Amino acid sequence: MIEIHSKLPAQDVTIFSTMSAMAQRLNAINLSQGFPDFPAPAELLQALSQATLEGNNQYAAGDGLLSLREQVAAQFEKRDQLNLDPITEITITPGATIGIFSAIQAIVHAGDEVIIFDPSYDSYAPSVQLVEATVIHIPLTTPDFSVDWNQVKAAITDKTRMIIVNTPHNPTGTIWSKQDWLNLIALIQDKNIVVLSDEVYEHLVFDGQHHYSALSFPELRERSFVIGSFGKTFHVTGWKTGYCVATPQLMKVFRQVYQFANFCGVTPIQIALANFMQQHPEHIQNLASFYQQKRDFFQLGLAQSRFKFTPSQGTYFQNVDYSDIRPDLNDVEMCQFLAEQHKIVAIPVSVFYQHAPKNLRFIRFCFAKKQETLTHACEILSQV
Secondary structure, three states, X not given: OOOOOOOOOOOOOOHHHHHHHHHHHHOOEEOXXXXXXXXXXXXXXXXHXXXXXOOOOOOOOOOOOHXXXXXXXXXXXXXXXXXXXXXOOEEEEOOXXXXXXXXXXXXXXXXXEEEEEEOOOOOHHHHHHOOOOEEEEEEOEOOOOEOOHHHHHHHOOOOEEEEEEEOOOOOOOOOOOHHHHHHXXXXXXXXXXXXXXXXXXXXXXXXXXXXXXXXXXXXXXXXXXXXXXXXXXXXXXXXXXEEEEOOHHHHHHHHXXXXXXXXXXXXXXXXXXXXXXXXXXXXXXXXXXXXXXXXXXXXXXXXXXXXXXXXXXXXXXXXXXXXXXXXOOOHHHHHHHHHHHHOEEOEEHHHHOOOOOOOOOEEEEEOOOOHHHHHHXXXXXXXX
């Protein structure tokens, strides 16, 4: 028998797989995993069909289809007045997660430290651990999930190599203000620290607020990776297509790693996205209002329940506080209770922490659903 020693011995099946499986087993409404239950734009699906039928089924360029990279550059120019070089500063990846992984592998070395804000997306910490670096978890302050900048200042050492930012934030739905970015700049501007900014929900920002990208700040331009997701933007999470943006210096080391993690993205999908983005700019222009209507509809239904909440500022997630309903249950138990007794599935927020606050009583719902799904969900939640 050979001996096998896992590099990630504590890792098990993700909570997303667990809860989605529970939803299937119980025939429950699945508001846990973040994916739409409505179709992608018909024109986008037609563009994919056309791309495959026209024979575009072989390898794309390793860095991504140039026309799609040009569309990404156009989005940054329009929103942030940034002039990006699509050839040297943008790489198309098969999903955002592999972009996050590759950026970490490219920059972080054994013995380094990486600051992560909890609750956090579950791929960050394992990607750091795989290079034998140390993850420094800083919990966001509850109940508003804001950054305690004194804690950040105290956590930065000579070993700090990277800080991972996520805005709009999964799972809390909060966004970083301009002042948040300025606070970060003040702490790291004279230090050898790289920023990895996970901005996959960049177009899902509500109530007229503005999404600030790390790249929109000159002080961070030379030290930041930005990760984005076409799947979140175009309702095609299963297409697993994203991108990474960074300066040529950072992109060079990113591609050195990425080329061995994945050779290239899916060719016809890239063609379809590029053509759709060029022909239908209104999709992104209307996306925030599209999802805000769903958020508002869901919250109107929740107003009839005993759950408490602060309106989500971005993403397609809504956190709710159930402490007035079953304070005796932790959030994992609450999600099991809702699934088994009420046939509705959510995600416990504690799974996004290294060490969750003892009295955390938040669960996360996804409102990227059809109106009839949300109506049924609110009817159930109003009876809990």
